[in-house]
Amino acid sequence: MGFAERALAALKGELPDTLPYAPRLDLWYAGCRTSGTLPREHEEKTVEEICRSEGWGIYRLTTDCTHLSDSAEDMAMTCLGLFTPPEAGFKLSFGDGVRLECRRKGFEVHISLLTEAGSLEAVVELNPGMLRRGITVPWVKRPLIQRFDDWKLVATAFESLTVVPDLASYWRVQELLGGDGVAVSPACDAASPMHHIQKWFFGGTEFFVLYHDRRAELEEFAASVGHFYERLLVFYADAPVEAVMWGGNFDSAITYPPYFEAQILPWLSRAANVLRPRRVPLLTHCDGENRKLMDLVRRSGVDAAESVCPYPMTSLTLREYYVQWSADLCIVGGIPAEYVIPERTSEDELLGYMDYLLRAVAPGRRFIAGITDAVPPSADFDRLRRIQEVIDRRGRLPLSVGPIPDVFAAPETMRASQAPRHVAEYAALLEAVGAGDGQRVAGLCRQLLVQGRAAADILEDGLIAAMDVIGWRFAVGEAFVPDVLLAARAIEAGVQALEGPLDTAEPPPRSAGIVLLGTVKGDLHDIGKNLVAVVLRAAGFKVIDLGTDVTAGVFVDKATELRPHIVGMSALLTTTMPEMERVVRLLTEAGVRDDVRVIVGGAPVTERFAADICADGYGESALDAVSVARRLVAAGARGTRVWEDRRASAVRQ
Numbered sequence: 035m036g037f038a039e040r041a042l043a044a045l046k047g048e049l050p051d052t053l054p055y056a057p058r059l060d061l062w063y064a065g066c067r068t069s070g071t072l073p074r075e076h077e078e079k080t081v082e083e084i085c086r087s088e089g090w091g092i093y094r095l096t097t098d099c100t101h102l103s104d105s106a107e108d109m110a111m112t113c114l115g116l117f118t119p120p121e122a123g124f125k126l127s128f129g130d131g132v133r134l135e136c137r138r139k140g141f142e143v144h145i146s147l148l149t150e151a152g153s154l155e156a157v158v159e160l161n162p163g164m165l166r167r168g169i170t171v172p173w174v175k176r177p178l179i180q181r182f183d184d185w186k187l188v189a190t191a192f193e194s195l196t197v198v199p200d201l202a203s204y205w206r207v208q209e210l211l212g213g214d215g216v217a218v219s220p221a222c223d224a225a226s227p228m229h230h231i232q233k234w235f236f237g238g239t240e241f242f243v244l245y246h247d248r249r250a251e252l253e254e255f256a257a258s259v260g261h262f263y264e265r266l267l268v269f270y271a272d273a274p275v276e277a278v279m280w281g282g283n284f285d286s287a288i289t290y291p292p293y294f295e296a297q298i299l300p301w302l303s304r305a306a307n308v309l310r311p312r313r314v315p316l317l318t319h320c321d322g323e324n325r326k327l328m329d330l331v332r333r334s335g336v337d338a339a340e341s342v343c344p345y346p347m348t349s350l351t352l353r354e355y356y357v358q359w360s361a362d363l364c365i366v367g368g369i370p371a372e373y374v375i376p377e378r379t380s381e382d383e384l385l386g387y388m389d390y391l392l393r394a395v396a397p398g399r400r401f402i403a404g405i406t407d408a409v410p411p412s413a414d415f416d417r418l419r420r421i422q423e424v425i426d427r428r429g430r431l432p433l434s435v436g437p438i439p440d441v442f443a444a445p446e447t448m449r450a451s452q453a454p455r456h457v458a459e460y461a462a463l464l465e466a467v468g469a470g471d472g473q474r475v476a477g478l479c480r481q482l483l484v485q486g487r488a489a490a491d492i493l494e495d496g497l498i499a500a501m502d503v504i505g506w507r508f509a510v511g512e513a514f515v516p517d518v519l520l521a522a523r524a525i526e527a528g529v530q531a532l533e534g535p536l537d538t539a540e541p542p543p544r545s546a547g548i549v550l551l552g553t554v555k556g557d558l559h560d561i562g563k564n565l566v567a568v569v570l571r572a573a574g575f576k577v578i579d580l581g582t583d584v585t586a587g588v589f590v591d592k593a594t595e596l597r598p599h600i601v602g603m604s605a606l607l608t609t610t611m612p613e614m615e616r617v618v619r620l621l622t623e624a625g626v627r628d629d630v631r632v633i634v635g636g637a638p639v640t641e642r643f644a645a646d647i648c649a650d651g652y653g654e655s656a657l658d659a660v661s662v663a664r665r666l667v668a669a670g671a672r673g674t675r676v677w678e679d680r681r682a683s684a685v686r687q
């Protein structure tokens with residue numbers, strides 16, 4: 035059997051002869067080619083040729099946009115969240131009255147969306163620095179929607195979009211892959227119209243607040259985006275493609291269960307229903323924390339969850355995935371990227387993981403092994419070969435079910451931990467904060483003041499303690515991103531109601547301090563960082579948020595200028611984690627390291643990594659960020675120039 039035959043068997047629930055293995059080299063290739071670090075023997079080869087000469091399957095399952103960087107027109111479409119790589123098998127075209135105009139400025143593409151009702155501007159970029167770090171999806175530097183009402187023009191563009199079959203380009207890719215890869219047609223980057231709006235048109239966190247406050251308008255917008263999704267379904271009803279990829283980037287926190295069920299599941303099911311009669315497998319990109327989504331993904335009827343990224347990157351072990359999904363859908367991925375990065379793990383650890391993997395997925399039906407989400411540019415190429423060697427030796431199917439070592443089980447500590455204590459007399463306040471009802475929170479705060487409660491007590495034991503409870507619920511998966519954001523907004527309303535009395539309250543609340551926070555250079559993930567900021571603020575910290583893509587120089591300059599108690603860094607990519615070490619080193623060189631405490635977090639960051647780079651603290655969740663920050667401040671984190679100034683001026687008054 036060749037790889038394609040094996041992979042298709044796995045996708046359709048049949049048992050291939052051997053475990054299929056395709057490491058997904060596109061990001062690695064883009065990074066190494068841009069930095070000139072391809073292995074010598076592969077320097078002149080394409081990614082397909084490299085896979086072929088190593089005997090690996092060719093993984094072309096997700097939107098690799100490297101081919102776009104040559105064409106400003108194709109890049110321009112990404113400001114609408116639209117991608118049509120050659121293997122899509124279709125092109126997109128606007129109807130009369132809608133046009134995109136674009137011009138290149140260096141690595142940026144400046145875009146104008148022109149409609150009869152008006153125009154909007156956007157800027158996207160894909161530069162060599164991004165490619166070196168393995169980033170292949172262009173960065174929308176300036177989104178089309180600047181004011182909320184701009185959605186109406188974007189909606190017009192989606193209503194006019196048509197899907198034009200272009201099967202010749204699909205067949206060319208299919209021919210290029212031969213029997214060594216499955217030509218999966220990527221239909222859409224998001225899984226549904228609302229998910230499309232969430233991913234592409236509003237900030238990662240802003241969307242959730244809008245989804246709460248302006249649902250009716252967003253539903254109207256989604257109906258227009260839906261025209262495009264309907265046309266995709268019509269195309270796939272008879273498109274002669276081998277398999278289809280439909281959206282992704284699911285994560286229990288951001289595509290949280292009720293949202294997934296209302297907005298995503300119905301569209302996945304519709305796509306599955308269109309393809310099932312022709313036995314064309316439907317894949318979706320399940321690359322995040324899936325603990326709370328397992329049943330929903332299974333119920334959606336998709337044939338495969340792709341880019342499955344188990345513990346230690348997320349909380350579910352590969353065995354848990356296999357037990358819960360393999361009766362109904364194929365798992366693609368399963369080897370966390372850190373096992374191919376020498377700075378993160380030893381070769382023995384990789385071999386230990388492979389031993390575990392072969393037991394965890396026994397008997398081996400519905401599983402395609404690969405590095406998730408992709409092989410990073412910093413990978414040790416030989417490790418990819420070690421994986422193939424193990425599969426060659428032990429990967430014949432069916433695999434025998436043997437004892438499964440529990441060393442890869444995710445720690446249960448968080449789930450087993452107790453909810454933070456909350457003072458009973460503030461129960462109503464806790465409930466109102468939990469419901470995100472700012473008006474009620476403010477009203478209750480005023481009432482408590484009238485009853486003679488000290489403002490500082492209401493803040494600490496009522497509002498901040500309520501946020502601790504919501505933060506805990508979030509950490510254990512009982513609350514989701516919007517709950518945290520709305521609770522924080524409600525707390526802000528409460529703080530405003532207390533503001534007068536608090537101004538005179540001295541000393542400032544016990545646990546507060548100043549935190550300088552940002553996502554490190556090269557990294558644009560900001561949802562987790564924003565949540566950390568929100569929860570820290572709600573816990574009484576002053577947070578100076580530097581945003582995303584923050585250079586080490588900016589962290590150090592700001593730390594020198596503002597002398598915060600804590601510098602907090604977030605990274606979601608293994609390739610951007612080394613920036614954290616750089617910041618720690620530069621803080622030392624600048625002579626401020628002793629005055630600030632450094633805390634780090636983000637999905638790939640671990641306690642061990644934090645210790646290795648000499649950070650002072652690590653937090654797995656926003657809740658941890660608060661407890662670690664409190665601990666460090668209590669232990670005497672210094673460097674409080676701004677805070678001291680404020681206290682001094684308060685005392686002077």
Ligand code: B12
Pocket residue numbers: 061168169170171173237238239283284285287288321322323341342343347348371372406407408410515556557558559560561562563565566602603604605606607608609633634635636637638652653654655656657658659
């Ligand atoms: C959503 C998402 C995206 C969105 C980001 C939207 C946004 N505005 O942030 C989009 C689609 C744009 C995206 C793009 C990319 N992504 Co992405 N993405 C994700 C995904 C699915 C979820 C991340 C998320 O928001 N989680 C929810 C939040 C709440 O959790 P969190 O960020 O972990 O934060 C919590 C904790 O970690 C902690 N925390 C976070 N920061 C801090 C800081 C401190 C100080 C502390 C104490 C705690 C702390 O507290 C937070 C709240 O509890 C992850 C999957 C995953 N497992 O994480 C992949 C993931 C991070 N992406 C990945 C990749 C590869 C990419 C791309 C490179 C893809 C590409 N081909 O270009 C690009 C890179 C873009 C860039 N330049 O940065 C990979 C990274 C792999 C790796 N090991 O490096 C992941 C892990 C997917 C995977 N399974 O492998 N992505």
